[in-house]
Amino acid sequence: MSTATLTKTIPVARPFIGREEEAAVLEVLRSGWVSQGPRVAEFERRFAEYVGAAHAIAVSSCTTALHLALVTAGVGPGDEVLCPTLSFIATANSIRYAAAAPVFVDVDPATYNMDPACIEAAITPRTRAILIVHQIGLPAAISEICEIASRYGLAVIEDAACAIGSEYQGRRIGQPHTLMACFSFHPRKILTTGEGGMITTADEKLADRIRKLRQHAMSVSDLTRHSSSQIVTESYPEVGFNYRMTDMQAALGLVQLQRLDDMIARRRYLAARYSEALAQFEWLLPPVEPSGSRHNFQSYMVRLADSAPLSRDQLMQEMLDRGISTRRGIMAIHRESPYSDRRPTSYFPETESVTDNCIILPLFHTMTEEEQDCVIDCIRQLSQP
Ligand SMILES: Cc1ncc(COP(=O)(O)O)c(C=O)c1O
Structure with missing residues (x-):
């Protein structure tokens, strides 16, 4: 498909x-x-x-x-x-x-x-x-x-x-x-x-x-x-x-x-499947799981490297145009008005980079492998110049 x-x-x-x-x-x-x-x-x-x-x-x-x-x-x-x-x-x-x-x-x-x-x-x-x-x-x-x-x-x-x-x-x-x-x-x-x-x-x-x-x-x-x-x-x-x-x-x-362990197992399976398939795109950095930590994969978030063929927002729009919904990665609180006066923006260089370059891909308990293949296929098409 x-x-x-x-x-x-x-x-x-x-x-x-x-x-x-x-x-x-x-x-x-x-x-x-x-x-x-x-x-x-x-x-x-x-x-x-x-x-x-x-x-x-x-x-x-x-x-x-x-x-x-x-x-x-x-x-x-x-x-x-x-x-x-x-x-x-x-x-x-x-x-x-x-x-x-x-x-x-x-x-x-x-x-x-x-x-x-x-x-x-x-x-x-x-x-x-x-x-x-x-x-x-x-x-x-x-x-x-x-x-x-x-x-x-x-x-x-x-x-x-x-x-x-x-x-x-x-x-x-x-x-x-x-x-x-x-x-x-x-x-x-x-x-x-x-x-x-x-x-x-x-x-x-x-x-x-x-x-x-x-x-x-x-x-x-x-x-x-x-x-x-x-x-x-x-x-x-x-x-x-x-x-x-x-x-x-x-x-x-x-x-x-009662369903929780099954839901997490399914998410972990789909997350591993994403990471394996997306490894072919050197411009997309998959999530890590440090030793001693077990991720529930509530979300699957990838980061765009500098070599990405399009910007994060372009990627999200192109995917949406093809029927695939994504979300920007995690927000940066200090950029919102109630908190923007607390510290200069440049004080959080890692946060700035992560919030601007990450994207959350579809992942849910009932997601089929065919649906996941559509997401991967879409990224493949968009990675070609
Ligand atoms: C890190 C974090 N903290 C707190 C909350 C707030 O949770 P709730 O919507 O149940 O108040 C959220 C919700 O997305 C969250 O992601």
């Missing part, structure tokens, strides 16, 4: 939602309990089991997960938090929600994750925490970063929005590599609940506080109140948030969790 015979657009990503998910959500709708309740509690238990964490707390998104993680780690007004600028803007926004300031750090040009060698120069007396991002599913250099953090007494939190099922040094992300890890269930992620997020931690006190803060700091949970045979009057000892997940979302997540 060639691109000439392509009759429908190949999307860059496609969530997989089957009959079991439909049935699970319908069951919740018919149960009469649609807000945070028994399904959320079960999803939390299963998620904690899957990643190997002592506690998992479900919330409305990864952005709200990050906000709660930062607040409960003690980040507040006047504090600085180090994070990569090569990330989705939610990473930095969550720091601002905690009334702190993001201080950006450049990335390693091979992995596109935060470069440990750039961290110490960014630490000041106001630095309180490091927010590590496992970009598009590839684990960052957690050990090196934690070693620096412990020398300076800094908390480490993982933005694991994209890293469900990824592994670092033989353990899944979400196990206590750090204080807390925050996941996303947005439809661009491998496991989706429509919108949704999860925080995992080994610390019981933190988990309890997060559970309270996600529902206005209410002293008693809805579940406890509803199942009590005595009258329960709750109190609200501090200002909290409404960051709850619904039982409909959790029901979806429970089914998706």
Whole structure:
């Protein structure tokens, strides 16, 4: 099959939602309990089991997960938090929600994750925490970063929005590599609940506080109140948030969790197939997987070398004209207006280059090999002058 015979657009990503998910959500709708309740509690238990964490707390998104993680780690007004600028803007926004300031750090040009060698120069007396991002599913250099953090007494939190099922040094992300890890269930992620997020931690006190803060700091949970045979009057000892997940979302997540290993295996297979086929184009640099890290391939991102026959945006447009949807690679937060005053652009040379030259190719669980061949074939055609 060639691109000439392509009759429908190949999307860059496609969530997989089957009959079991439909049935699970319908069951919740018919149960009469649609807000945070028994399904959320079960999803939390299963998620904690899957990643190997002592506690998992479900919330409305990864952005709200990050906000709660930062607040409960003690980040507040006047504090600085180090994070990569090569990330989705939610990473930095969550720091601002905690009334702190993001201080950006450049990335390693091979992995596109935060470069440990750039961290110490960014630490000041106001630095309180490091927010590590496992970009598009590839684990960052957690050990090196934690070693620096412990020398300076800094908390480490993982933005694991994209890293469900990824592994670092033989353990899944979400196990206590750090204080807390925050996941996303947005439809661009491998496991989706429509919108949704999860925080995992080994610390019981933190988990309890997060559970309270996600529902206005209410002293008693809805579940406890509803199942009590005595009258329960709750109190609200501090200002909290409404960051709850619904039982409909959790029901979806429970089914998706059962499919997760299969979805990751399929993605890894397709990613390896891309890398093998694309090796013939010396102008396209495939993603790397350092030893000790296992990528979930939430996305398959390639980088255009200087020798590329066309620019990144030309390549994306030509592919779109042929029915193949792609996305630019990861954004650079410091280029967006709310953050553009923080440091001069030239301060992040690796980020600048990665954000301008990377492209995300279609990759999803149900992608067929024929569809993937169309993408590869299209790139082959475009690589000929
Ligand atoms: C690195 C990163 N952090 C945070 C988020 C925010 O996740 P959510 O949409 O669940 O709030 C995303 C979403 O794409 C992300 O990629």
